[in-house]
Amino acid sequence: METPRQDPDQLQRAVRKDASGAPRGRLKIFFGYAAGVGKTYTMLEAAHQAQERGVDVVAGYIDPHACPQTMSLLDGLEQLPAKEIQHGAIALKEFDIDAALKRKPQLILVDELAHTNAQGSRHVKRYQDVQELLNAGMDVYTTVNVQHIESLNDTVASVTGTLVRERIPDSVFDRADQVELVDIEPRDLLDRLASGNVYREEQARRIAANLFTVEKLTALREIALRRCADRMNLLTEDARIHSRSEYHTDEHILVCLSSSPSNAKIIRTAARMAKAFRGSFTALFVETPGFALMSEEDKKRLRENMRLAQQLGAAIETTYGEDVPYQIAEFARLSGVSKIVIGRSGATRKSIFSKPSLTERLIAHAPNLDIHVIPDASAGSRYHAQKNLSRIIAMPIRDVGKSVLVLLLATLVGQVFHALGFTEANIIAVYIFGVLVTSVITTNQLCGLLSSIVSVLLFNFFFTVPRLTFQFDDPGYFVTFAIMFMIALLTGSLAARLKDNAKQSARAAFRTKTLFETSQLLQKETEEQAVLNATAGQLMKLLRRDLVIYPSDGKKLLTPVVYRMEDSDQADLIAESEKAVAEWVLRNNKHAGATTDTLGSAKCLYLAIRVNQQVYGVIGIALNETHLDAFENSVLLSILGECALALENIKNAREKEEAAILAKNEQLRANLLRAISHDLRTPLTSISGNASNLLSNYQKMDDESRAQIFTDIYNDSMWLINLVENLLAVTRIEEGRVNLSQSAELMDEVITEALRHVNRKSREHTIEVSSTEEFILAQIDAKLIVQVLINLIDNAIKYTPAKSKIGIHTEKQGKWVVVSVSDNGPGIPDAQKPRIFDMFYTGANKVADSRRSLGLGLSLCKSIVTAHGGTISVTDNLPHGTVFTFTVPAGEVELRE
Known part of the structure; x- marks a missing residue:
């Protein structure tokens, strides 16, 4: 079928x-x-x-x-x-x-x-x-x-x-x-x-x-x-x-981004290749030192190309370096790229003496990669010529002034050397040094080239015979001028390249330092608002712009917080129109606002602080009409990612803590049910058995037998009543629902009230009450402290043989009242003392009537005493027995008019 x-x-x-x-x-x-x-x-x-x-x-x-x-x-x-x-x-x-x-x-x-x-x-x-x-x-x-x-x-x-x-x-x-x-x-x-x-x-x-x-x-x-x-x-x-079928793809398509008008076609071709090969798609932009000299039109075209690549599903990456083919090959090697797509505009070599083309250098650096060169009739030298012309025109006047000053100083030093009789080689070295200095202190690389040419002309004019003319008698000066020009040009170019590399290294180091500092700051914070404050501080340090952050509870935006620079002149960043954009970002989990295609009239660029589909907040960056460059955008996204992860870690920690509390409560319920199912069966069976016996044989029993049965029923029911009271008290205290009603009470009256409710078996023991003072006041909730004393006295009665001696002693020590309940029974082994106040811990002791305790009494005592701010402990009563000691705050007499 x-x-x-x-x-x-x-x-x-x-x-x-x-x-x-x-x-x-x-x-x-x-x-x-x-x-x-x-x-x-x-x-x-x-x-x-x-x-x-x-x-x-x-x-x-x-x-x-x-x-x-x-x-x-x-x-x-x-x-x-x-x-x-x-x-x-x-x-x-x-x-x-x-x-x-x-x-x-x-x-x-x-x-x-x-x-x-x-x-x-x-x-x-x-x-x-x-x-x-x-x-x-x-x-x-x-x-x-x-x-x-x-x-x-x-x-x-x-x-x-x-x-x-x-x-x-x-x-x-x-x-x-x-x-x-x-x-x-x-x-x-x-x-x-x-x-x-x-x-x-x-x-x-x-x-x-x-x-x-x-x-x-x-x-x-x-x-x-x-x-x-x-x-x-x-x-x-x-x-x-x-369906988790065994399907894997090893294809990773890389397209190179640029500001070229033909780059859009290259991106679309690479996107079709990625779809055809079912592979991943990455768009790489190599930022070179010339990026700073790029015109606004080129930068705008570059941003459009980046946006196009992002729309077509590419992951945008940025690297920094002067050697573009090397940067592309290294990125491809580290990222597992299998195919590189470039345009033909960078693949032309005019003659055998020309510099190797981008494609040739790329093949040399990455011989194992498939490189696809896309032809484009619109790509030509006109775009590059215009770009170079714009760089020449854009040479700052300050750089021209610096170059002229350096060459003037070199000429003056040359005149001094000439007057002192130094050789021409020393004067040439001065000019070469001047070109080197010019390349370092100026921003336009063209200054180094022009300085190399002018230095040769100056040397010819001032220091060759005949002097103060551009003529020279010795034909050997042709070689001198050529070598001088090439050395000056080479050293100047190397100096400029080293300066640019230092700038790029400093920028990369700044990016790494910023991300490292952000990670360290966020790891130390344990509250959501503290994480957002730390993130805002790092972003303001990076972008030098005003920010607004809207925290989110996952469903709606909370009260925004505005962060402003000291010299800020921005208008209201939390107007209703701005908040509407932030709410749109929260709902749609996409960026919007200034410089985007969605609600672009906003004053801020709004981005979601998110991990996958979970949005923890929305951040707005005041941009107006300006754009973030590739470096700023890269660091911004990285910091927001760190912020989202920190917020998620706080959320996970809170959920983990809540889960631990829930698990503890579930364990408490499980232990309680297990103990009740086991330990309540005996008294209930005894009560029902004795009641049935009375119903069946009441007329046949003598008075003594009936009294014994009534006594057994009463003892069992009282045990159940005390158990239920302890359970209710423990539950209220564990859930934090107990409100202490503290007042100054006489401890003698509290102890007397407790003795009235202790087990009837106390008649088989000797109970002695003592105090260091006639009247001792304690600031306590009397009902709860009565419960503590009942539990401690009942505990002594249960675990000591008949005719044992039980002592209750009270004394005042500073601001505390110390109450101890002692017995001369068998005592508690040292191994059990650390856990004696744990809930459901009963140890190995046996009660005289063989009924097992639930282990709630001492745990309840500790909870009540702790709620009063006191402490409770257990020690040995020498030569044998046990002493339970607890402290409660001392009270003062209230004078009423």
Whole structure:
């Protein structure tokens, strides 16, 4: 019998079940290869079918440019009004996410998933709106075309000749619960276009001439079909991993990040390779000394490339060094990378005398790795020339002044050497030293190069014959000038490189020191707020910015704490608008606010302090329009990770402590039940047996027999009553529910009251009461101290033979009253004394009537005395016997008017 094949969508839902356990909505994408294939029409038909099944369906947003046949399907569906946003003189209509969250239907329709929202919306992209709806528990139907998939953008552009700006990350498409391919033959689509069912006639002719051709539509259809097949393969592999089948992958794709305009295409290609190989994906940025000279435009492009790589599922990593190929190869070796993807822009070598290309040097450093070079027609020398030109123009005036001053001093020293008759070699050494100093004290490497050239010219002008001209008589000076220039240039370059390496080493050391200090600080803290305060202090030291931290109890944000720099001029960081962004971050476990695509108008960048899906708080960093650089962002994320781990450790320690208390209580209950089930059986059996005997043989018994039975019943019942009282008292004290009602009491009266309640067998013993003073007052709860004395006296009666002597002695010692209960019985072995006050400990002693004790009396005594602030102990009563001694606070006479 053939095993039925499992539905991949069901498998995916099982694999991608929300780790937090919260209900999450289901996303269904109606996927097409071009406009007009019928995505919106099919989505509306599916919505009507769901409505017939009793599902609460609402049309959140439908593209108003759809054909009349499609729009007619909106009849019978509830529609949310569009939200109007003013953009200059134009009123734009957008999806109203707040109205959708307030209405919260079971199923909501949101057309055009890749749409870019108008400025002023909560999110930059509509797919982010959809993700928030899913997190709120709503199911979503939406539409998207193949050209809007991020990793396919370049491929589709090569077919259509048009680069689409509105795109969604591949992860949104792959994580959808269901994708339905809406397919139609290309010729049928052209017929539909010609009939005016897709666009207006004039617009249809223009589009048909550019995009809607059979060849292009066929290619787009193939890409869409292949993308759906890739998604099915991904679901199958996820299901295989989820079922713990033996599937492993050794592929690790590494793409190199840069500010090059062509880098986006390299990233998309690497992302497709990672999906094809089912491997992990990492994007590496090597920060070189030239990063500080990078223009704002290049830095912005670099951040965009990093964000693109992150959207495509890459883990962003940063290393520091001047030798880029070496840094890439070392990272690949340490991280287990199997394939490296780079662009052709760095793989060109113009001649055999040129410097080896990036690819050649990378192969030399990592000969065992697969290196994929991606061609790119847009990559050329223009970008690099512009970048170098900008560096030359950006050379600070201060560096020029420093260079001129150093060369002037070198020339003056040369003049002195010349006057003293020193050789030209010494003067050349002075200029070389000057170039070396220039390279160290300036920030632009171009200063060293220019100083090398100018030093040769100065030496020629001032120190060669004829002097004060740029002419020279000896042809050998050609070699002298060349060697001088090369030595100056080489030493200057080495000095600049050493300086840059020292800066990078200092930065790396600072990062390591900061993380180490943070780890040490957080490990010492045992309270959540102390951990947050320490984290804020470290971040302010690193970023020099104001912070606001919202602690969280896991469900909502608590009272925020603002941390400000001394020279801060920031406005209110805890306004309602700012708090709303922090609450969004808490709900969605994603960063938002300034410099992001979500609620970007906020003053702060908000990040979750989290471990996996558990959010312990939200931190806001005042940025305004500035961005964090790669170094700051890397250290920030590391510190937040340390903070989250510290908070989780505190939570785990608290839960462990609570679990230990619970286990102790459970053990207490278990011991109690075990003792009760064993030790109560004898008195209960005795009571029931004697009562039955009285009922059956009452008339036949003589008075003496009946009196004996009554006595036995009374003794057994009194034993049970005392036991229950002890159990209740122990339970209240262990749970901390006993409130002492202390007052000044005469100890003689307390002892007299205790003797009235002791076991009847006290008649078989001699009890003597003594005191050092006639009146001794104690500040006590009389009822509880009476219980202590009853237990100690009963204990002496139980464990001593008849006619033994029991003594109760009271004396005052300073601020304490000392009470001792002694007997001359067999005593307690030394081995049992350390545990004599433990609950349920009975030792090896036997009671005269062979009834076993539960071991609660002495434990209760210790709890009561401790609650009074006193102590209790056991010692030997020489020559034989036992003495129990406890202390309670002394009392004073209260004078009343």
